[in-house]
Amino acid sequence: MPDIDASPGEYDIFSADLEPGDTLVFDFRTLHGTGDAEVKSMRxxxxxxxxxxxxxxxxxxxETSPPYTDHGMRHGxxxxxxxxxLLWERGD
Incomplete structure (x- = not known):
């Protein structure tokens, strides 16, 4: 895990002030968290x-997240x- 706080200028950092009902979508490889924000209510x-x-x-x-167990799949x-x-299927 990189020490981002030690040299934040070396990273492309995105920050957003989210409100209840907001949605943030990102790739699973994105390092994410709440940072040092003071939490005054339940998150x-x-x-x-x-x-x-x-x-x-x-x-x-x-570990995977969530921890898929007994799935029976092999690599590939x-x-x-x-x-x-299935949420959407493209029609031809």
């Missing part, structure tokens, strides 16, 4: 995972469609 978050129909399973060390398999709802 609630709703997290979803979105994948394309060509997404494949990739074995890697460490297409992601299981029965685990992810």
């Amino acid at each position: 609630r978050a709703f997290s979803t995972r979105w994948i394309g129909d060509d997404a494949i399973y990739c074995e890697r060390p460490g 398999d297409l992601m299981r469609r029965d685990w992810f709802a």
Whole structure:
């Protein structure tokens, strides 16, 4: 984990003041958090995972988030469609 606070000028940092009901969408590789903001009330978050129909399973060390267990997929398999709802399908 990089020490961003030690040299913030070396990173492309985005900050947003979010209000209840706002949505922020980002790639899973994005380092994110609340920083040192003083929290005066309970923080609630709703997290979803979105994948394309060509997404494949990739074995890697460490835990996944959320921790998918007993999925039966092997490295390189297409992601299981029965685990992810189809939200939109392009018509030809």
